[in-house]
Amino acid sequence: MDLIKQQPFRTCHVVAMPWPGRGHINPMTNFCKRLLLRDPNLIVTFVLTEEWLGFIGSDPKPDRISFATLPNLIPSELVRANDFTGFIDAIYTKLEKPFEMLLDSLSSPPPTVIISDTFVVWAVRVGTRRNIPVASFWTESATILSLFVHSDLLAAHGHFPTEPSESKEDEVVDYIPGLSPTRLRDLPEIYHGFSHEVFNKFKPCFDELSKAKYLLFPSAYELEPKAVDFFTSKFDFPVYTTGPLIPFDELSDVSEPEYIKWLDGQPESSVLYISQGSFLSVSEAEMEEIVGGVRESGVPFLWVARGGELKMKKALEGSAGVVVSWCDQLRVLCHAAVGGFWTHCGFNSTLEGIYSGVPMLTFPLFWDQFLNAKMIVEDWRVGMSVKSNKKTEFVKREEIKELVKRFMDGESEEGKEMRRRVCDLSEICHGSVSKTGSSDVNIDSFLKDITKIV
């Protein structure tokens, strides 16, 4: 393998500090694995709460990653959605000290760089105090980061903060660098309500960003070139796209869980894979409509029902599909039988859908997911939207039934066009992580940066 040339005697010690959440830990893990593959002298200390170590500690991992824990001083993952702003506060106020104590204990060799999730607000502060460079790791789209750092521009246009109103919702935001013209209704509601509260909590993280030494985007440059270019010109430090940080290296797994065996028996591109993410869920009434609509469409499905597997199995008894509580998502998406992905549009899922070349039915629930859905449907044109045009109403089963049938029809003109486009984007993503792709080139440049002796 063409590895980067290392300076002798210099072992690079990366301390990885993800935000405690599945959609953040997964790409950070995959990034560390990629770093280890490219640099035989690198070691990684991966920092998790004790609870998260319990969730993922038994997963196979390379030798040169060791886990270190922070005490369980924040609300459990199992209930964090109940009080999300309280969860953010706890991370902000309770984990900085234990993290510093942990850094004190890492002396052989001492940390070379901290790679920290951008939302871990104190990481840049800690790194600056200790003269350890911090690479800020942003797990959402570059486009939404541009929106977040431009709340002043939104305010200047009367779009932030503001109360919801029908007329405003149709106004078009066309002045944010890297963001294609977008109706206010398709942006996360950072301008009012709960998302506004969450945004205010996270705003200090965007202000800290300029004090980092590197910025890392877990995506392919070609998916959002304008937004990435904006950050490259904004900051006087390096900005890297790493290629999609999804577990494509693990696709050759030989195990055959029941749901893969079931997929093996289904016709090509016939199955709708449904996953609503690992964090929030929809109301019971809305779920009933979704279940009814999918069932009546007659389309075969593989459904990940987090937390409510038994109930869902009962509701879908006798219909054309399988319900599981968890699956190896990328492997499922890459299976020939899967022809569509009903997704909540978490950024990892979005990248996984694109990488697999599977068109998406978008059903965003919160935060960046609304803009991801808009990019899927309008910018990349690789999906259709399930959500009603009015955010207060949910879509009824009859509409869902018709939409699912239309979406899964690979023979219609729109179906063919959507599939052609997603295959093109899939090729771009595959290219970026291929042997000669931009991902390795960028990761090697990042490694050269962090291992150079100053």
Ligand SMILES: O=c1ccn([C@@H]2O[C@H](COP(=O)(O)OP(=O)(O)O[C@H]3O[C@H](CO)[C@@H](O)[C@H](O)[C@H]3O)[C@@H](O)[C@H]2O)c(=O)[nH]1
């Ligand atoms: O049965 C399942 C379900 C999910 N996953 C994986 O879990 C991850 C989920 O990540 P993502 O799609 O990003 O969803 P969330 O966990 O909801 O992500 C949070 O973090 C993301 C990245 O910051 C944000 O974009 C989202 O809005 C936020 O909810 C993906 O890698 C999936 O492959 C599985 O492997 N099996």
